Amino acid sequence: MDTRDTVRAIVAELATVPDDDESPIDVESLVRIQIIEAVEDAFDLIVSADDLTPERFASVASIAAFVEEKNDA
Amino acid sequence: MSARALESWLGGCGSAVAIEQSDRSSTYEELRARADSIAGSLPDVRGRLVAVHAGDTATFVAAVLATLNRGGAALPLEASKTLPDRARPVAVVDGSEIHEQPDPRALPEGTGLVLATSGTTAGPRLVALSAEGVSANVDAILRYLPVADAPRTGLVVSPTYSYGLVGQILTTLRVGGTVVSVGSDAATLATRGVLGLSSVPASLRAIAEQPSELRLRYVASAGAPLDRATIDAVRSRFGDARFFNQYGLTEASPRVSRLERSDAPEAFDAGSVGRAIDGVRLTVRDDRGATLAPSVEGSIVVQSPSAMLAYLDEPEATAAALSPHGLVTGDRGVLDGDGRLHVRGRGDDVVQVAGVRVSLREVGAFLERDPAVTEAHVVALPARRTGSTLVAVVACDEGAVASLRERARSELPAAARPSRFVTVAALPRTERGKVDRAALRSLAEGSPIAGRGNNG
Numbered sequence: 001m002d003t004r005d006t007v008r009a010i011v012a013e014l015a016t017v018p019d020d021d022e023s024p025i026d027v028e029s030l031v032r033i034q035i036i037e038a039v040e041d042a043f044d045l046i047v048s049a050d051d052l053t054p055e056r057f058a059s060v061a062s063i064a065a066f067v068e069e070k071n072d073a
Numbered sequence: 074m075s076a077r078a079l080e081s082w083l084g085g086c087g088s089a090v091a092i093e094q095s096d097r098s099s100t101y102e103e104l105r106a107r108a109d110s111i112a113g114s115l116p117d118v119r120g121r122l123v124a125v126h127a128g129d130t131a132t133f134v135a136a137v138l139a140t141l142n143r144g145g146a147a148l149p150l151e152a153s154k155t156l157p158d159r160a161r162p163v164a165v166v167d168g169s170e171i172h173e174q175p176d177p178r179a180l181p182e183g184t185g186l187v188l189a190t191s192g193t194t195a196g197p198r199l200v201a202l203s204a205e206g207v208s209a210n211v212d213a214i215l216r217y218l219p220v221a222d223a224p225r226t227g228l229v230v231s232p233t234y235s236y237g238l239v240g241q242i243l244t245t246l247r248v249g250g251t252v253v254s255v256g257s258d259a260a261t262l263a264t265r266g267v268l269g270l271s272s273v274p275a276s277l278r279a280i281a282e283q284p285s286e287l288r289l290r291y292v293a294s295a296g297a298p299l300d301r302a303t304i305d306a307v308r309s310r311f312g313d314a315r316f317f318n319q320y321g322l323t324e325a326s327p328r329v330s331r332l333e334r335s336d337a338p339e340a341f342d343a344g345s346v347g348r349a350i351d352g353v354r355l356t357v358r359d360d361r362g363a364t365l366a367p368s369v370e371g372s373i374v375v376q377s378p379s380a381m382l383a384y385l386d387e388p389e390a391t392a393a394a395l396s397p398h399g400l401v402t403g404d405r406g407v408l409d410g411d412g413r414l415h416v417r418g419r420g421d422d423v424v425q426v427a428g429v430r431v432s433l434r435e436v437g438a439f440l441e442r443d444p445a446v447t448e449a450h451v452v453a454l455p456a457r458r459t460g461s462t463l464v465a466v467v468a469c470d471e472g473a474v475a476s477l478r479e480r481a482r483s484e485l486p487a488a489a490r491p492s493r494f495v496t497v498a499a500l501p502r503t504e505r506g507k508v509d510r511a512a513l514r515s516l517a518e519g520s521p522i523a524g525r526g527n528n529g
């Protein structure tokens with residue numbers, strides 16, 4: 001499973017996954033926080049306050065890009 | 074010290090059968106003789122505890138009555154269970170053997186029964202109940218439960234619980250009826266001509282769903298929330314029987330309230346446990362102890378002559394439970410416009426998800442309304458950012474989860490949606506038929522997090 005697949009699986013548990021990975025995930029702020037928390041758990045990373053920009057957690061693609069960036073750092 | 078004569082507990086006489094077991098029966102005369110014999114062999118038990126093992130039902134009951142008769146307090150113990158450390162009885166009665174013990178503990182004045190409740194974390198609590206309070210509860214139960222009209226009671230819950238010992242054995246014996254202790258198989262209960270049945274919902278449902286010739290005059294539920302599936306199963310199988318839902322707790326000896334279905338079918342089907350029994354006053358209060366208006370949820374507080382004397386050796390827990398307003402049950406609930414109680418769950422039922430108060434029980438009830446789900450229970454696990462995350466343990470097919478998740482998403486507020494679902498064949502339950510919260514928690518904790526372990 002690549003990073004995008006994993007992110008999609010995480011989002012699917014908490015929200016309706018858009019057909020297109022680039023499309024914004026339409027959720028309440030609480031669910032967005034839960035998605036962040038689930039991403040942290042799944043990829044064993046910490047999302048800092050600086051990382052928490054709205055764009056980063058907007059779509060499956062942007063979350064996956066963020067995770068890969070973090071893992072490469 | 075309130076020693077009570079055997080006659081105050083035993084309403085039957087002579088050759089009438091008091092306790093019927095698979096292999097033999099004990100008449101009232103035999104039960105009295107056995108209690109007298111045990112009483113004569115006990116050391117001085119006044120103000121002391123006597124641990125009584127529940128192997129043979131008739132011997133167990135005789136030993137409990139002998140202890141009460143001598144002014145002592147009985148601690149019923151499952152045959153297999155070891156003595157709790159803080160019990161320190163003056164004697165242990167195991168079948169026909171009586172073992173005297175060194176260094177017996179003191180008890181609060183008037184203690185007649187000490188019952189162990191399943192502690193949440195730190196081992197069993199020992200609840201000290203007065204003999205007078207227990208006796209008052211027996212009388213109050215007999216004022217609504219038609220034991221006298223259906224004087225053959227099937228004993229299907231353990232005689233060591235307040236429900237079995239006070240709610241069934243002592244009530245049946247006081248009206249001179251017969252306690253039928255032959256297990257919980259419906260066909261056997263039918264063969265033995267059982268007329269009245271009290272149990273926890275899971276067991277009532279199981280008995281109702283077994284084919285049998287059982288003809289009951291009353292069915293009474295307590296010990297757990299009475300769910301719709303059990304109500305339907307009992308009504309379709311025992312349509313002629315009077316049907317009661319009841320609320321109580323060991324700390325109240327145990328009965329607090331009851332509702333008969335025919336008095337208010339809609340409230341009953343909505344799970345109400347009705348109004349306080351005679352002598353008991355029920356209030357719903359806020360955290361500061363002020364009474365709340367109807368329909369406002371709060372803490373259930375009970376004023377009752379049968380309220381416990383103390384948790385042994387736990388002064389802080391005792392002081393917290395025995396408030397100036399009465400016994401704080403630890404349960405939350407509301408009184409409806411007709412003064413009927415609806416229990417909403419344990420005090421720890423309500424959790425906060427990102428600052429929003431969520432009742433785990435209500436989320437569970439929501440999931441149970443889905444036809445694919447037989448049972449559901451929701452567990453809150455700690456979460457770093459939101460405080461709590463909800464995990465639903467659901468008895469349903471794996472394949473039903475997707476649509477359940479969709480329904481939760483469209484119908485529940487975000488805070489109340491389970492973030493994970495664990496499917497099981499049936500919810501884990503304790504011997505008492507209550508949902509096993511510890512087992513549920515480990516199921517929830519062990520549930521896979523999406524993506525975990527797949528990111529190499």
